[in-house]
């Protein structure tokens with residue numbers, strides 16, 4: 001319905017001798033509705049610039065960019081960079097070719113010819129921040145045309161950085177439309193998705209946008225659309241000469257019906273809000289004492305053990321990673337990174353956290369990729385010696401590819417009422433690194449994260465009491481004579497943990513925790529024969545307890561003992577900067593592991609033992 005305007009722009013430029021060659025942005029913006037298809041022309045763009053705080057360095061995604069007028073105007077007036085996504089090929093081509101002629105801004109503005117409902121997976125021009133995220137988006141009189149508006153919004157969300165902001169100019173029913181208005185909207189305006197304002201806001205918030213505010217534009221738009229109609233009819237001779245009688249008749253009818261629609265006082269809206277693709281860091285604003293948001297992984301990869309944790313509270317974000325190589329005990333534990341520099345969240349269907357030294361991408365269905373590229377010279381030397389290869393920053397880079405395996409969820413003590421937000425445990429992850437001392441290494445690992453059922457999976461989080469302590473053990477034990485029952489999707493190279501052919505491990509994980517006044521313990525066993533079904537065996541809480549180097553449970557009437565023999569130990573203090581800060585001793589132990597179930601022969605392997613005590617804030 002806009003194509004005639006491409007020809008109209010060409011004619012208008014021809015009339016002023018600018019059919020070809022360089023253009024100023026004002027040559028186009030002065031063409032009014034031929035350049036700016038939304039209401040209130042460049043005045044609305046000025047408002048967008050102010051609301052979003054656009055300036056040099058800002059990045060803006062323009063949904064339904066039309067012939068590119070708003071994108072060019074905003075780049076010219078604010079210095080921001082814009083990527084427009086436009087469905088109609090002729091509009092896209094005109095936007096790109098007109099913009100290429102505007103030398104003052106053509107490096108700042110680009111367009112993509114695509115359906116914006118698929119913007120989540122579009123290849124967009126770079127550079128636009130981490131993983132192609134933008135600071136802002138605008139959508140000026142576009143969403144009303146898109147039948148699946150919810151899909152559009154859900155697709156836009158991950159393309160906007162957490163805390164990024166947006167302006168949507170769109171139709172919404174401020175009051176219920178009459179039947180005649182309904183027909184005008186659907187048949188003439190081609191606007192199938194006009195809803196009430198409250199439904200619009202709820203939909204945006206439901207997909208993950210936050211702080212959505214609305215401005216009722218009905219009166220302003222009514223005034224503008226009435227003036228547009230009057231001026232258009234008054235300029236009949238000129239319009240007919242420029243575009244022909246047919247277009248004049250069609251436009252004057254269209255403008256009269258829109259004038260009528262807004263004069264009714266029931267349609268018109270502007271929506272403003274912020275994006276939150278992942279919980280912003282901190283994810284509660286203002287942060288609350290006891291906020292606890294964490295993500296943890298560890299892996300037994302033959303001789304190589306790796307432990308990774310992101311620990312986020314109201315006062316800090318700590319990222320740590322260590323490795324221990326059992327084939328090089330004299331090296332001791334190697335601290336790969338231990339930093340309070342916050343990770344940035346990025347685009348993806350799951351968790352995307354990126355920092356200079358560590359990147360975690362975890363889609364919670366297929367698994368995770370964890371990239372470690374430490375800045376500390378000792379860690380770099382160890383990785384280099386192990387032959388891991390160099391990554392994009394030119395540093396030695398250890399990349400762990402992880403398949404998630406079975407996952408289990410339940411609520412910790414004190415949170416039983418929040419059953420929609422279980423903590424997710426993944427005790428049988430299968431992990432690989434491509435190279436460690438000349439060989440690809442594979443093995444098992446564990447991860448804990450939050451299982452909130454919102455569209456985007458979040459990290460493990462909650463408001464916890466100030467005083468906490470826990471002992472946690474995850475052990476993987478193998479024997480020679482077990483047969484491997486359920487091979488994961490790709491071959492499992494665990495041969496360095498058990499000589500000879502593959503065997504299914506017994507996996508135990510158990511915790512003894514105190515969260516404020518609440519005591520909490522569990523003891524879970526994934527037996528070798530249960531790898532296919534994922535059926536867990538567990539001990540009753542009353543039969544579950546830990547001592548210094550051993551955890552006990554009772555399963556199927558048999559006593560189960562998980563014993564540890566320390567191989568290496570290291571710790572860091574997280575926080576501890578005084579005042580109300582968090583202060584926790586976070587200790588890791590890599591241990592030899594012996595699992596005894598009743599009087600069956602013991603099985604042995606490796607275990608990770610986390611001991612953490614202190615206070616959160």
Ligand SMILES: C[S@@+](CC[C@H](N)C(=O)[O-])C[C@H]1O[C@@H](n2cnc3c(N)ncnc32)[C@H](O)[C@@H]1O
Pocket residue numbers: 002035036037038063064065066067068069070085086087088091114115116117139140141142145146
């Ligand atoms: C009223 S025009 C607004 C254009 C531009 N925002 C402006 O204000 O100048 C609506 C635009 O949305 C585009 N559009 C409609 N559905 C779209 C979709 N699914 N993806 C991308 N663009 C779309 C149309 O092709 C048209 O260019």
